[in-house]
Amino acid sequence: MNELTKPLGALGNLEEIVIRLAGMTGNVMPDIGRKTMVVFCGDHGVTEEGVSAYPSDVTGLMIHNFCKGGAAVNVLSRRAGADVKVVDVGSRLKKLPACVVDRKVRLGTANMAVGPAMEREEAEEAIAIGITIAQELKTEGVQLAGVGEMGIGNTTATSAVASALTGMSVDKLVGRGTGIDDVMLRQKVKVIRKSLAVNQPNKADAIDVLAKVGGLELAAMTGFVLGAASVRLPVVIDGVISTVAAFVAMALSSDVKKYLFASHLSVEPAHRILLDQLGLEPLIDAKMRLGEGSGAVLSFPLFDSAVAVAREMATFADLGL
Ligand SMILES: Cc1cc2ncn([C@H]3O[C@H](COP(=O)(O)O)[C@@H](O)[C@H]3O)c2cc1C
Ligand SMILES: O=C(O)c1cccnc1
Numbered sequence: 001m002n003e004l005t006k007p008l009g010a011l012g013n014l015e016e017i018v019i020r021l022a023g024m025t026g027n028v029m030p031d032i033g034r035k036t037m038v039v040f041c042g043d044h045g046v047t048e049e050g051v052s053a054y055p056s057d058v059t060g061l062m063i064h065n066f067c068k069g070g071a072a073v074n075v076l077s078r079r080a081g082a083d084v085k086v087v088d089v090g091s092r093l094k095k096l097p098a099c100v101v102d103r104k105v106r107l108g109t110a111n112m113a114v115g116p117a118m119e120r121e122e123a124e125e126a127i128a129i130g131i132t133i134a135q136e137l138k139t140e141g142v143q144l145a146g147v148g149e150m151g152i153g154n155t156t157a158t159s160a161v162a163s164a165l166t167g168m169s170v171d172k173l174v175g176r177g178t179g180i181d182d183v184m185l186r187q188k189v190k191v192i193r194k195s196l197a198v199n200q201p202n203k204a205d206a207i208d209v210l211a212k213v214g215g216l217e218l219a220a221m222t223g224f225v226l227g228a229a230s231v232r233l234p235v236v237i238d239g240v241i242s243t244v245a246a247f248v249a250m251a252l253s254s255d256v257k258k259y260l261f262a263s264h265l266s267v268e269p270a271h272r273i274l275l276d277q278l279g280l281e282p283l284i285d286a287k288m289r290l291g292e293g294s295g296a297v298l299s300f301p302l303f304d305s306a307v308a309v310a311r312e313m314a315t316f317a318d319l320g321l
Contacts, residue, residue: 001310004316006313014306017261017302020234021307030143030310032303035303037146037293037297039292041086042126042151042154042217043092044108044117046113048111049191051156052153052156056092056152056153059091060091060093063093067097073148073292076297080297080298080304085133088101089129090108090216103220106122109215113191116199118216126219126223127222130222130225131223134227134233143233146238146297149238149241149293150291151217154218154241159173159175159188159270160196160214161209162244165209168273170192170196173269173273174269175269195213199212206248218244218248221241221242222246225245229249229253229259235261236296237260238291239268239290244274247274257280261299261303262280264288265284266288284298
């Protein structure tokens with residue numbers, strides 16, 4: 001990048017993207033022509049406690065919406081020239097639309113406010129699914145992946161996992177998710193604290209944390225990040241939920257960091273905290289709070305631009321300098 005016709009470092013984050021992609025792929029002129037956004041889906045028993053502004057059924061409705069191409073992630077993916085892959089690891093939908101990759105581990109988690117969200121073996125199964133999906137993408141020739149999710153109630157699980165792993169207090173991490181009011185926010189904090197007290201997740205055992213207070217799509221995203229690193233596939237994470245999954249993956253294997261990009265900064269308070277702890281800088285601050293992978297795919301054109309700059313800009317040598 002230094003020989004291109006611009007002051008040193010003047011293209012800022014675009015330069016970093018190219019340099020990091022080159023390091024990840026071993027190609028000084030990285031190619032990211034094939035991009036796929038993977039949306040992992042799962043339901044959450046903790047929704048019984050009144051922690052989301054929307055009912056659990058919306059997870060299933062959105063799965064249908066993804067298949068019809070009508071969700072934000074579909075629109076932004078079309079703009080970015082990326083495919084969308086929908087993977088169900090734990091929604092309550094019994095009959096899935098045809099576009100969905102059916103890897104259902106169970107029909108939603110149990111209510112973590114009264115006991116573990118799932119068995120350890122189920123969390124491990126979801127992680128293994130995520131690993132396999134990443135490895136399959138690499139084999140298919142995908143060069144840049146995004147990771148997102150759909151699961152009503154999953155910002156509650158996210159804050160619980162973040163609190164368990166960082167040791168930070170719940171009220172510093174928790175956010176309004178789909179847009180809850182102050183009364184529901186107080187209830188959400190109470191429910192997360194209760195879930196942590198009831199389950200006593202072991203901070204030193206990230207899989208125990210995922211199983212007790214996490215979620216199936218969280219576990220699958222953790223696996224996806226691990227699997228992508230294992231095949232040197234660059235992964236762009238999205239909002240607070242995929243970021244907590246990356247945080248869990250880091251706890252399991254610190255090597256994954258090399259293959260991660262942060263896309264945007266969500267308004268959820270835990271997002272900045274987790275990104276800082278991961279040492280990742282988001283490319284976009286658009287005040288979004290959607291999930292699905294919308295922020296990740298929104299950042300894809302920046303990656304295309306970065307690669308184009310590296311390939312197409314003249315060098316000082318071209319100018320005879
Ligand atoms: C229509 C709709 C589409 C969404 N797409 C993503 N989410 C986002 O909201 C959910 C998390 O928020 P909470 O923890 O408050 O339930 C997740 O499904 C997340 O992906 C959506 C939520 C809704 C309602
Ligand atoms: O940060 C996110 O991705 C997010 C925030 C609120 C609700 N759903 C997702």
